[in-house]
Amino acid sequence: MNLNILYEDKEILIVEKPVGIESQSARSFEPDMVSEVKRHIHTLSPKSGESYVGVIHRLDKPVGGVMVYAKTKNAAESLSRQVSGHETDKMYYAVVCGKPVENFGTYVDYLWKDGKNNCSKIVEKGIKGAKAAELDFKIVDNKELQGEELSLLEIRLKTGRHHQIRVQMAGHGTPLWGDQKYNPRFQQKGNRTNVALFASSLTITHPVTGKKMTFSVKPKGEMFDLFSL
Template sequence: MEERGVKEAMELNILYEDEEILVAEKPVGMESQSARSFEPDMVSEVKKHINRLSPKQGEPYVGVIHRLDKPVGGVMVYAKTKDAAESLSRQVSMHQMEKIYYAVVCGKPVENFGAYVDYLWKDGKNNCSKIVDKGIKGAKLAELSYQIVDERSIGNEVCSLAKIILKTGRHHQIRVQMAGHGTPLWGDQKYNPLFQKGYRSGNVALFAYSLTFTHPVTKKRMTFSVKPKGDIFETFLLPEMA
């Protein structure tokens, strides 16, 4: 069991690391933090990596700054000190951390670019969220902007590749808002009727492509990006990757 953990840590795709932070790619299908299971999660893998490079007594500190849904892969930053965690968390709350996603949606918005401003309510019992009126108790503001960068026919479906800038970080936000505005994500079994009840199969076509933030100590603005993974993305042209 010990050897397997070391091997997994070595396979972690680390984009940047110093004494304060660690930036890595979260694989599709892995939890962002510790889950109630024996499956690998990002926090455990980051801890294994730190222990492997610099073994010491005690468990290393790994601060969770933001999260990605289990079926969503992409760029994440973790803090290695409490001060770094506080700095990065402040950037998140003040909307100073820029998150760019790519998503494949079924259909096409009326406009090639735009913004969605909604209020979301999380149903913890059923692990889902929905768009509700502003006055509903527990409703939280959700904002994103999108740009359609490509369009293709997949089977009988017209699908679009959307570049999405997430301004707030709500539960299932992109999945809920895109579905609520008539263009649900490809492969989303929770919010896309085409993929519910086993009618079709596939992973959620959503990937955290880019993350920009200010380093907690050097104050340098840093950007990290990873090409979206998944067969469905290969159907489309990713302009920034050309």
């Protein structure tokens, strides 16, 4: 796998994760981002021992886009504090089936993770294990494909919950195109396609210099090609 590296220095590495690749170490023989990043670092500066790679955030396997990895423990601690303190800015593009009632807005829900079935659900506040989930959305474009209405959304995450965008959009009546877990249309056997979700932009504060840094990649995938971006 050839890594598309957007930025790298001694502390951090910004890279585009391809669709279909695990963002952390995988329990299989399939490639994963952590292994590929370690291989890249070792190639640049071979040394004894395994290279340190800190996982700061995750993207679902069927989702591609911009990610940051830490190359030192101090950088990992700084970036993790930014994530937990909601000091990073993550912007996604998504193609959903249907159209939200409003052209822009905010969804606030409580999500409960079902670890056994690897899915999340919107539940009532107060349910044991439920966590607040918040995102902002804006309709960028809207069109019809074979009699079905599709909307291109720009989404900014305020929190980072398990499958958050996929669960919240489905829960509000506009599931993501191609989502085999949360969109009933794509749960049929043989109806296989990638989920139309892409992490297009990430803004962080550099853990050493304190400089605000933004990295962007144009969303990839056949559904995004239908829209002008």
